[in-house]
Amino acid sequence: MAERIRERLDCRPDEVVAQAALDPELSPQAVASAAQSAASRLEKLSAEREALGPVNLRADQELAEITAQIETLSAEKEDLTQAIERLRGAIASINREGRERLLASFHKVNGFFEELFVRLFGGGRAHLQLTESDDPLAAGLEIMASPPGKKLQTLSLLSGGEQALTALSLIFAVFLTNPSPICVLDEVDAPLDDANVDRFCGLLDHIASASGTRFLCVTHHRLTMARMDRLYGVTMAERGISQLVSVDLSRAEKLRFPPRDPGTPELPGLRG
Template sequence: MNIDIKNEEMNLRNLKNKIDSIDDINLSAERELIELENKINDVIVEEKDLNNAAKKLEKAIEELNKEARNRVVNTFTNINNTFSDLFKKLFDGGKAYLELTDSDDPLEAGLELMVSPPGKKLQRLSLLSGGEKALASLALIFSTFINKETPICILDEVDAPLDDFNVERFCNLLKDASKITNKKFLVVTHNKITMGYMNKIYGVTMSEPGVSKLVSVNLDKIAPEFAAE
C-alpha cells in the first residue's frame, strides 16, 4: 500500500486549520433555543388574542353603528314631522322638511332645510329673507326641544330679528311647547311683547352708576289686567 506522506500531511494541516477556525462551542445553545421557542410561542398566542380582541371590537363597533343609525333615523323622522307641523303653524301654511344630503349613511350625511313659505317655491333656508330664516329656524329649534329629553331650554334673544306680528307667533308657539312638553323655557329678551307672555321676569337694573341690582316679577301673581298692560 503506497501512501503519499506529503499529501497526507497537507490534508492533516488543512483539517487542523478548519478545526482552529471553528468558534468556541456554545454550551448553552440548547437552553437558549428552548427559551427562544417559548418566546415565539408566547408571541403567537398574543397575536391570536389580539386578533380575537380586534374581531370582537369590530363587531361591537358594527353593533353600535347599527344602533346609532336606528336612533338617528328615528329621531330625524320625529323631528322632521314636528318641524313640518310647526313651520305651517308659524307661517300659516306652506311646506317644509328636513333632508339628509351627501351620503346614504345617516351617520355621515349632512342636513338641509327645504322650505316653502306660502306663495313661494320650495327652496333652501339660506335663500329666505332674514325674518323668514328666523321663523324657520325657530320651528327647527322647537322641533328639537319637543323631541328631546331636556328639562330646560334656553333661548337667547331669538326674537330679535322678528317684527311684532311674528313675535306674537313666536310667543304662542312658546306657550304651546311649554304645555306639550312640560319643560321650562328660559328666554333672554329685550322685547316687551315677549316679556308679557312670561310667567316670571328677571331683570338687571343699575340704580346708581357701577351698582347693579337684580329684580324679579312673578306675573302669575299679578292681576290679569296689570299683566296685560
C-alpha cells in the first residue's frame, strides 16, 4: 500500500490525509465516504481528459502560425478599408468634376443651339433643359423649340421638316463646341424643302468661314450641289466602267463670268 501511495500520489502514507485536505479527526466512515466521492470525481475528470483526445505537441507552433495569419489578415483588412475610402473619394471627385464640366458644356451647347436655331428658322426661339433629376449626371435632356408663329413645345410635337432643322441646329451646336477640320454630312438635307435647304447651305457657309471646317456633303439635292465649291460624282461612260468626275464650281464661275473691266459698261443679261 505504501508503494502504491508513493507511485500514485508521490508522498508518504502519513501525508495522504494532508494531501487530500481531510480533517485528521474524521471517523473511518467519513473518510470512506470522502474517498468514494473523490473516486467518482477522479473518474469523471479522467473521462473528460480522455474525451479531449491526445495531446497536440504542435499546439504552440500552430498558435504562432494562426496568430501570424490573423495579423496578416488584419493588416490586409486595414489596407482594403483605406483603399475603399480612397476609391470613394476619387469617385466623388470625378463626379464633382464631371458635373462641373457637363454643366459648362451644356451651357455652351445651349448657347450655340439657340443661335443656330434662330439662323435656320429665320426667327423663333429654342433651348435645352435638363429633366427628371437635379443631378446633371443622371438627368435627361429635353429640346424645347418655338418656330416663328408657334408656341414653345417639345421636339416630338413639331413637323417633320421642323424636327429636321431643329436636329441640325443641335448637331451643329455640339460640333461648334469642339469643331474639327473636316465634317462629313450624309443626306442631311433630304427631308428639307427648297427654302430650308437654302438656309441650311447658308449655315454651312457661316460655320465654314467661322471655324475653318471643310464640309463634305453627300447629297442629291440640286440646291445643295449648286452652293458647294466643288462637286464629285461617279459616272459610267462605258458599261461596267465607273469613273470619278469632279467639277470646281468656283473656278467654273470665274470662267463663265470673268472679272469685268471697271471702265467697261455692263450689258443687260450678261451675268446670270
